[in-house]
Structures are given as C-alpha cells and as structure tokens.
Amino acid sequence: MTTVGIDAVEIWTGNLKLDLPGTFAPQKGEAPEKYTKGLGLNASSFPDSYEDIVTMAANAAHRLMDRKGLEPDDVGRIDVATESAFDNSKPVSTYVAGCLEQVYEGDFHHANKGERKFACIAGTQSLDDAYNWIRAGRNRGRGAIVIATDTALYARGDAGEATQGAGAVAMYIAEDPDLVELSPEQGYGSADETDFLKPNQQFPSVDGKRSVQVYLARMREALQDFESVAGDVHPDDIAFIPFHTPFPGMVRKAGLLGYRYITRDTAIEEELAEEIGRQPREEAFGTEDDYHEAVREYTDALKGTDQYQEWYARTIDPTLTVSREVGNWYTGSVHIARISAMKHALENGRDLTGETLLVGSYGSGAQAEIHAETVCESWSEEIEALNVDEQLAARYDMSWEDYEEVHDAHNHEMDVDVEEFTTPEEEFVFDGWGRMGERK
Numbered sequence: 001m002t003t004v005g006i007d008a009v010e011i012w013t014g015n016l017k018l019d020l021p022g023t024f025a026p027q028k029g030e031a032p033e034k035y036t037k038g039l040g041l042n043a044s045s046f047p048d049s050y051e052d053i054v055t056m057a058a059n060a061a062h063r064l065m066d067r068k069g070l071e072p073d074d075v076g077r078i079d080v081a082t083e084s085a086f087d088n089s090k091p092v093s094t095y096v097a098g099c100l101e102q103v104y105e106g107d108f109h110h111a112n113k114g115e116r117k118f119a120c121i122a123g124t125q126s127l128d129d130a131y132n133w134i135r136a137g138r139n140r141g142r143g144a145i146v147i148a149t150d151t152a153l154y155a156r157g158d159a160g161e162a163t164q165g166a167g168a169v170a171m172y173i174a175e176d177p178d179l180v181e182l183s184p185e186q187g188y189g190s191a192d193e194t195d196f197l198k199p200n201q202q203f204p205s206v207d208g209k210r211s212v213q214v215y216l217a218r219m220r221e222a223l224q225d226f227e228s229v230a231g232d233v234h235p236d237d238i239a240f241i242p243f244h245t246p247f248p249g250m251v252r253k254a255g256l257l258g259y260r261y262i263t264r265d266t267a268i269e270e271e272l273a274e275e276i277g278r279q280p281r282e283e284a285f286g287t288e289d290d291y292h293e294a295v296r297e298y299t300d301a302l303k304g305t306d307q308y309q310e311w312y313a314r315t316i317d318p319t320l321t322v323s324r325e326v327g328n329w330y331t332g333s334v335h336i337a338r339i340s341a342m343k344h345a346l347e348n349g350r351d352l353t354g355e356t357l358l359v360g361s362y363g364s365g366a367q368a369e370i371h372a373e374t375v376c377e378s379w380s381e382e383i384e385a386l387n388v389d390e391q392l393a394a395r396y397d398m399s400w401e402d403y404e405e406v407h408d409a410h411n412h413e414m415d416v417d418v419e420e421f422t423t424p425e426e427e428f429v430f431d432g433w434g435r436m437g438e439r440k
C-alpha cells in the first residue's frame with residue numbers, strides 16, 4: 001500500500017510584529033513576565049493593511065508550488081481551513097485559486113475546492129479530507145493543497161488580545177510523501193460547547209478561562225479514544241507532540257495532561273506512583289470533589305519530577321519555538337508546532353527518519369483530534385528549504401500607535417485608511433475588492 005501524507009509545507013507570516021513584553025505590557029500595566037513566562041509569548045505576527053487571509057494563503061501556496069515545481073495540473077483539490085472567513089457562500093479557496101491563476105499558465109478548473117470550518121481544528125480536518133480522498137483512490141495521481149489561514153484578532157481590551165496572530169500554512173498532501181506519513185488511526189473528543197464563538201461577528205466572544213478547561217477535557221478524551229484504536233502509547237516512543245498552540249502556556253498544561261494520561265498503566269507510571277503517591281482513579285474516590293483534589297495534588301507533584309521535566313524538555317518544548325514569536329494562527333497553529341519541532345531536530349543534528357509524532361489538534365466549540373505521523377526519509381531537505389527565521393526577522397516591529405492604527409484598519413466595523421508599514425515584494429496583496437490578489 002502506498003503511503004499518504006504531507007509532502008511539503010510552507011508558511012507565510014503576517015508582515016508586522018507586536019512585541020508583547022516591550023510594547024504591549026507597558027500599555028496594559030502588566031509585568032512583561034506575564035507574557036514571556038505566563039503565556040509563553042515574546043511577540044505576535046500581525047497583518048499589514050494590504051494583507052488578509054486570502055493574500056497570506058495565496059502567498060504560502062505560491063511559495064509551496066514554486067519550491068516543489070508543482071503546476072496546476074498536479075493539484076486535484078484546494079481546501080482552505082479558516083475561522084476568519086468574510087464570505088458565507090463563496091469559499092476562500094476560490095479566491096486563492098484566482099490569485100494563483102495569475103502566475104501559472106494552467107488553471108485550477110479541474111480542482112475540487114472547499115472551505116472547512118471548525119475553529120482551529122479545521123486545518124487538521126482538511127488534512128484528513130485530503131488523506132481520505134487520496135486513500136479512496138479518487139485523486140487520479142494528483143495531490144491536494146491544504147491551506148490553514150487566519151487573522152486571529154481580538155477586540156482591543158479583550159483578554160485574548162495578548163494571544164493574537166496572523167499567518168498561513170500551506171501543505172501539499174500526496175502519495176509517497178517527503179515529510180510525514182499519516183497513520184489511519186485517529187482519536188476524537190467532541191462536545192457541544194460555547195467557550196469561543198464568532199456568530200456573524202469579526203472578533204470572538206470568548207470565555208478564556210473556561211476555554212482552557214474545555215481544551216484539556218476534549219484532548220484527554222481524544223487521547224483515550226486514540227489509544228482505543230492504536231493501542232497504548234508509551235511517552236518514550238514519541239519524538240514530539242505538536243499540540244494546537246493558542247499560546248505556549250496552554251501547551252504546558254496540555255503536555256502535563258498528556259503525560260499524566262499516557263503514563264497510566266505503564267512501568268513509568270508505577271515508578272512515579274511509588275515516588276509521589278498513587279495515580280488517582282475516579283472510582284476510588286467517594287465524591288467528585290475528592291477526586292479532582294487528588295488529581296490536582298498528583299499533577300502538581302508530577303510537574304516537579306525529573307522524569308516529567310526531562311520528557312517535557314525533549315518532547316514538547318521544541319514544538320513551541322515558532323509559536324513564541326508569532327502568537328496564535330488558529331487553524332495553522334498545530335502545523336507550525338510540527339514545523340517548529342522538526343526545525344529543532346534539524347538544528348540539533350538529530351535524524352528523525354522513522355520516528356513518531358503524535359499530533360494533538362483542537363478547535364473550540366469543541367473538538368480535539370489525536371493522530372500519529374511517521375517522519376519520512378527526506379524530511380530534513382524539506383525542513384531545510386524553509387525560511388521561517390528570515391520571515392520572522394523581516395517583520396516590521398510596530399509601535400503602540402502603529403498597532404492601534406492597523407488594528408482599526410482590519411476592523412470591519414471601522415472605515416479607516418491606513419498607510420502600509422512594509423513594502424510588498426513579489427507577493428499577492430489585498431488592494432480593494434475589485435483588485436483582490438493583484439500581484440505587485
């Protein structure tokens with residue numbers, strides 16, 4: 001059976017940068033450490049006034065096609081995942097195809113296009129759709145372009161404002177991939193929740209604290225469901241766990257939950273249980289409160305152990321490097337975490353070939369998905385070809401006044417005209433509806 005997975009990936013960051021400890025913290029009257037240590041963020045990417053979800057998606061896809069030598073005829077599907085869409089009917093993928101058709105000889109008339117929505121998990125759902133389409137044998141030798149693109153902006157003054165971000169991740173899904181092969185097993189945790197909503201509004205209504213709890217609850221269910229089909233996961237058998245990363249502080253909690261959960265019933269758990277007290281099990285406690293108290297005590301103790309800290313430093317921390325500098329890219333966030341981990345391995349001379357990634361995706365509303373990926377032989381060439389650091393370094397560092405202006409420029413309810421802070425070079429730009437995607 002041929003393998004199916006991610007053949008190549010490219011990112012496009014919003015061209016502006018908001019420095020959280022240096023620019024944001026003083027304005028909010030907060031200590032810089034709240035952002036750098038608490039949330040785990042140094043900066044967030046922000047779209048310049050000529051950028052939006054279409055331009056960032058088209059720019060990432062163009063870079064991907066260019067680098068891999070792909071022509072429109074190689075692409076049988078273009079799926080865009082976003083929670084920042086501006087059109088309830090026409091999918092963003094059609095706008096993106098329109099942009100790309102300006103620079104390629106052929107067109108994408110033959111390609112199936114769509115738009116996926118389920119908050120941040122939609123990027124992974126689109127990946128799954130592409131995988132299933134190829135596995136079903138409907139692809140006629142073609143691959144799929146999957147793009148996760150978002151402007152994760154919150155209303156000014158909202159607690160979420162510190163966790164904004166903007167960027168796109170484009171992936172080519174194909175047979176015999178060069179980057180990672182997807183496993184057929186998946187685990188889900190899904191429930192009707194109202195922790196984060198955008199009912200016909202641009203900025204989210206979010207219950208931040210609850211959203212953290214909902215994330216952890218659904219992720220635990222997904223892990224449990226994954227193990228029911230894939231068998232017990234041992235923490236040492238996983239190279240990295242790229243989690244959905246709204247901010248790295250969230251992943252600190254998810255990493256601890258993941259470790260606590262997957263070390264159940266294993267030798268490590270027994271060792272730890274002996275050292276710090278037994279693993280709490282619901283049925284062994286009289287009341288739910290007693291149980292939750294025991295879980296809290298156990299988890300706090302676990303956090304301090306050398307085993308856990310060593311595992312976290314090796315398996316989770318390397319997934320957060322890029323996120324710390326760009327903030328939340330919603331649908332693209334978990335896919336940045338994968339890149340971040342693989343980039344870390346490359347920079348440290350580690351060969352990942354054949355190793356396993358456990359990918360933890362999450363979307364508010366709410367659903368978590370766990371699946372495994374096996375790293376392919378050519379992974380290092382793929383990661384080496386990326387220019388993530390150059391893109392991040394090239395961003396314009398905004399003053400507070402710049403930030404307020406450009407935030408207003410992106411606010412659909414305001415009609416303000418704002419200067420461009422950066423000069424677009426060989427990229428698609430948003431220049432009014434009539435000239436959407438014109439290439440400057």
Ligand code: CAA
Nearest residue numbers: 031033034037038039159160163208209211212215246364
């Ligand atoms: N030094 C070190 N740490 C500090 C500090 C300091 N001076 N000051 C505060 N901190 C720590 C706090 O202790 C806290 O850490 P813990 O959670 O580990 O206790 C952390 O910094 C954040 O501080 P607060 O909780 O006080 O921050 P806040 O209330 O202003 O906002 C938030 C936090 C609720 C997560 C907010 O950023 C938010 O609403 N974000 C948007 C929603 C979100 O991202 N939710 C995540 C789950 S939902 C999801 O994943 C989908 C999605 O993409 C949105």
